[in-house]
Amino acid sequence: MLTTSSLAPQDIDLSSPLLSLHPITSRRQSVLPEVARRGLLTDAEPLCAVIDLDTLDELVAQLQRAYPAHVVALHTVAAKSLALRPVLKHLAELGLGCEVASPGELQIAFAAGFPAHRIIYDSPAKTVSDIAEAISHGVHFNVDNFEELARVDRAVTAWHGPLPRIGFRINPQSGAGSIEAMSTGTPTSKFGIGLADFEQRIIDAYVARPWMTQVHVHSGSQGVSLQHTAGDIAAVVRLAEKVEAAASEQRISTIDVGGGLSVNFQSDEITPTFDDHARALHEYAPALFSGKYRIATEFGRALTAKAGMLIGRVEYVKQAGPRTIAVTPIGVQVATRTVFMPDAWPLRVEVYSPEGVPRSGAHHAYDIAGPACFAGDLIATNRQLPKIHAGDLIAVPDTGGYYATNHFSYNSLPRPAVYTTRAGTGTGTRSFQIARRAQLISEVVAEAGEARLIDLP
Numbered sequence: 227m228l229t230t231s232s233l234a235p236q237d238i239d240l241s242s243p244l245l246s247l248h249p250i251t252s253r254r255q256s257v258l259p260e261v262a263r264r265g266l267l268t269d270a271e272p273l274c275a276v277i278d279l280d281t282l283d284e285l286v287a288q289l290q291r292a293y294p295a296h297v298v299a300l301h302t303v304a305a306k307s308l309a310l311r312p313v314l315k316h317l318a319e320l321g322l323g324c325e326v327a328s329p330g331e332l333q334i335a336f337a338a339g340f341p342a343h344r345i346i347y348d349s350p351a352k353t354v355s356d357i358a359e360a361i362s363h364g365v366h367f368n369v370d371n372f373e374e375l376a377r378v379d380r381a382v383t384a385w386h387g388p389l390p391r392i393g394f395r396i397n398p399q400s401g402a403g404s405i406e407a408m409s410t411g412t413p414t415s416k417f418g419i420g421l422a423d424f425e426q427r428i429i430d431a432y433v434a435r436p437w438m439t440q441v442h443v444h445s446g447s448q449g450v451s452l453q454h455t456a457g458d459i460a461a462v463v464r465l466a467e468k469v470e471a472a473a474s475e476q477r478i479s480t481i482d483v484g485g486g487l488s489v490n491f492q493s494d495e496i497t498p499t500f501d502d503h504a505r506a507l508h509e510y511a512p513a514l515f516s517g518k519y520r521i522a523t524e525f526g527r528a529l530t531a532k533a534g535m536l537i538g539r540v541e542y543v544k545q546a547g548p549r550t551i552a553v554t555p556i557g558v559q560v561a562t563r564t565v566f567m568p569d570a571w572p573l574r575v576e577v578y579s580p581e582g583v584p585r586s587g588a589h590h591a592y593d594i595a596g597p598a599c600f601a602g603d604l605i606a607t608n609r610q611l612p613k614i615h616a617g618d619l620i621a622v623p624d625t626g627g628y629y630a631t632n633h634f635s636y637n638s639l640p641r642p643a644v645y646t647t648r649a650g651t652g653t654g655t656r657s658f659q660i661a662r663r664a665q666l667i668s669e670v671v672a673e674a675g676e677a678r679l680i681d682l683p
């Protein structure tokens with residue numbers, strides 16, 4: 227076991243009584259002592275993720291209240307942000323749908339209990355089988371390109387049952403946000419059909435296919451402004467109106483506005499909110515809320531990021547020239563984007579005592595290193611933090627989406643456990659649930675391939 231330095235009074239932060247803290251902050255500060263008391267971090271599992279169901283539920287409620295009550299809305303969670311079966315099951319029970327983009331995500335959505343009519347399939351690389359599967363199950367989907375449309379035509383001709391909602395994914399070709407790799411609406415994006423390039427062909431395709439009743443745009447994600455996103459949604463609403471004019475009847479009844487609401491990674495404030503999103507749509511695309519259209523949404527990060535954190539135990543604190551480095555189990559395997567693109571995906575880092583009490587006192591510059599064997603495996607550099615000791619706990623907020631559940635198996639590092647938690651009622655302590663067990667080392671070995679080479683017949 228590591229030695230745990232005992233807490234001196236000056237290590238305990240008395241300046242901010244729990245009551246005046248942001249609810250997300252105080253929840254996090256109540257999770258850490260429980261993680262310590264329950265011994266959830268060990269030599270075998272020095273790292274875990276915790277999802278706060280109270281925060282998640284609040285975000286879902288904010289989403290469900292944000293749009294006008296007269297608008298029929300299918301709110302889906304993007305499976306890729308949080309592919310955790312019991313948490314998705316909980317979200318299904320709250321009434322959400324699920325946006326999926328691969329056969330695996332589709333089966334996870336089914337396993338989590340989402341009914342087919344609340345699933346939207348958005349992969350840009352659907353095979354013939356994927357299309358047939360979506361149609362036969364009644365899963366809504368969006369067509370990414372004209373070649374896919376030819377496959378869909380054949381599948382629709384061969385199918386004699388009711389059809390799900392089928393739409394085009396439109397690329398508004400309106401330019402990038404602040405993170406090029408996250409911008410789906412550039413003139414040359416790999417996603418969807420370019421509106422500037424192909425508007426007339428898109429309209430003709432809708433007019434010729436009365437079963438195409440949806441249009442989709444997802445011009446996210448992180449780093450794209452609300453105004454930019456709302457402008458793109460307004461462009462597809464105009465497209466729906468042009469299709470109506472060309473067909474002399476309303477053809478498009480569902481506008482799938484995608485996800486892509488940015489998350490504030492600087493503090494626990496939720497900004498922008500789903501209300502801000504709804505307001506921007508009101509301003510840029512008022513027809514969306516005229517009552518003529520139903521809407522679908524596909525939020526990932528905005529629903530999930532603020533609800534989760536990574537927690538890891540500091541193994542060593544060492545000096546290298548002028549650098550002070552805290553060596554932790556939190557690295558590229560769970561924070562892949564942050565490690566490879568630290569400027570685009572900065573994360574906050576908090577230091578707690580081994581008992582889970584926030585460290586305070588004079589700050590020093592630290593690099594927070596992960597366990598992987600390459601020099602760049604750092605989740606923060608030159609960060610001003612209170613003095614860190616071996617055995618301390620590091621919490622990384624805002625990692626409820628796209629972190630622990632988007633594992634990268636560098637160095638054969640195992641997938642950490644993910645726990646969910648809720649505040650107890652009354653005086654109670656928190657409850658914790660296992661959402662995903664930590665991967666066993668034997669499972670890591672099993673994933674390293676066959677025991678010996680196997681000859682093909």
Ligand SMILES: *Cc1c(COP(=O)(O)O)cnc(C)c1O
Pocket residue numbers: 304306307325327348444446447448484485486487524525526527528
């Ligand atoms: C990833 C993705 C989303 C969710 O994006 P966020 O930025 O997490 O909200 C929604 N729709 C599609 C098609 C996606 O690829």
